[in-house]
Amino acid sequence: MATIRDVAALAGVSISTVSRVLNKSGYVNAETEKEVLKAIQTLKYEPSDVARGLTNKKTKTIALILPDIVNPFFPALSRAVEDVARTLGYTVIFGNSDGQANKEKAYINILKQKYISGIIFASHNLNRDDVEYLQKIDIPFVVLDRAPSRENCTVIRSKNFEGAKIAVQHLLDIGCKKIAHIYGPQEINTAKDRLMGYEESVKNSNWYSPTLMVPGNFKLDGGMNAARVLMERHPDVDGIFVGNDLMAVGALKTLLRLGINVPKQIAICGFDGINLTEAVEPELTTIAQPIYEMGALAAELLIMKIEGSRVENRIYELEVKLVQRDSTRK
Amino acid sequence: MATIRDVAALAGVSISTVSRVLNKSGYVNAETEKEVLKAIQTLKYEPSDVARGLTNKKTKTIALILPDIVNPFFPALSRAVEDVARTLGYTVIFGNSDGQANKEKAYINILKQKYISGIIFASHNLNRDDVEYLQKIDIPFVVLDRAPSRENCTVIRSKNFEGAKIAVQHLLDIGCKKIAHIYGPQEINTAKDRLMGYEESVKNSNWYSPTLMVPGNFKLDGGMNAARVLMERHPDVDGIFVGNDLMAVGALKTLLRLGINVPKQIAICGFDGINLTEAVEPELTTIAQPIYEMGALAAELLIMKIEGSRVENRIYELEVKLVQRDSTRK
């Protein structure tokens, strides 16, 4: 593979001139530039990102750390990140943390050794120490959903609280008289916000009872189990707002197995907007987050940071949207 | 961040000695080694992968190029690759090619500039030229499902042809009298092999007709449409072997919407073994590929190649397994 030296030799200039045309930095005579470009062409020269990295401490690669790519929320997000990264000339390393602080910390270290340009953390476990560390070693980062502090992080999320209220209102609108909620792990902010949105919406209803709120694990089986519990406690429920789509699918399974008609007897509304909601029958109504946009924005903001644009350290909160489907069409 | 020089200084040795203990290469006095290790400890020194890359032309990072991470087959595969890569000290870059040869070629180039250690191509579009190019620039690679030539590629796949026969046999075993097949794009090897397996299994049956084979696109809507076509052509079909799970889920949707009971009236068997088969109701019987194992094996073989072990350039063909669920339990 040709190096910058080969190009310089062929073009009859010095390597710094070549470097200048490569980086469009400093002045270069139009003629010489042409020569250099020609030499680059004929040698099919491509600068080595690694050598550049060594000098710049930046590698045009970003990392995406997420809990588990197998969780159906993340593929779409990853796709968005990769799409915009590639467009902007970046490459993306991905890592699964399983939500474990130590795995995530280990990744930060590895990535540092690789002079990673920046990191996107998705619904993870970042704590104050990590944030300080990242700041200390000067690695730009962006956080999805969760952040230990609002002040010094750029965080992207969608309107979970409002979305929950929209969900409940929708169920009321279609005529539900007693609405339950299956919520996710309360260590997870999104799960908490959605639960709060539900509570605030229903607490003054005469049918309200705390036992209408059943915990789940944000996974399929959690939704299945929660629905079973709920049916035992409150057989008269006629609407369920489920904290995420995966559990909503689980709940749907349980209801179908119990011979309950969805939506006629019980309507279901999920949250997230993953593709899975369209794979099941009946298709699930959901409060859709703009998943792709969230990923794209994360990548854009991160790369802006990397390239020196000032990016506000604040929460970017995106809108959610009610997507009605058969599970709430009585 | 401390460099190798800092360590050398603190330990009172030369940098080459430090390098030796770092790489366990060459002889180092036990005493000096201890000193060096201590210095490394107190300085929290971590060698720079980038600097190493510059000298070694290897970066301890591999790439995974796949069509689209959003396709539910790939998350599990990716997870496996990342798991074993991490365990073996590698990091993974992922890229979506959308099955487009040019995107894939572009990635190869970018990765080359990054001194990528090796590449895994999943069900992609690699052609002879690409293979030659990769060999020329000496980047180890492994291919999943498809390869332009058997001789000079390490390819991993599962028994598609045999799996298809198992599927048909299973449908016969549970009493199906007329079995249709929805097949995937014939440019894709796996789709072709599965179709051939079906044909070979049924071509001598008295009920056989070529019109029982309906094309699909390996996606949800393809399965939905194909099932509709099929029901018009052959309302008396009582078993469908679908070329992949995603289409099988689509077919199931169509049948449920038509008020057809699955499995009583029509049994369905898919292929792949993705999680989605357990999310729908009834759950789908499928010919499960060992998806995780395939990814893990790909990563292992690739890293063996990278690290200089001889790895046979041949096809590693893994077993598939019938997983019976309610969609074929009459």
Next chain:
DNA sequence: CTGAAAGCGCTAACAC
């Protein structure tokens, strides 16, 4: 067993 020195391929002062 250990150190000196020459790169790996590139960027960025600093001269000319």
Next chain:
DNA sequence: GTGTTAGCGCTTTCAG
């Protein structure tokens, strides 16, 4: 405008 040179942090001969 363009060339020289000194690194970036590490590995690896080659002496000693």
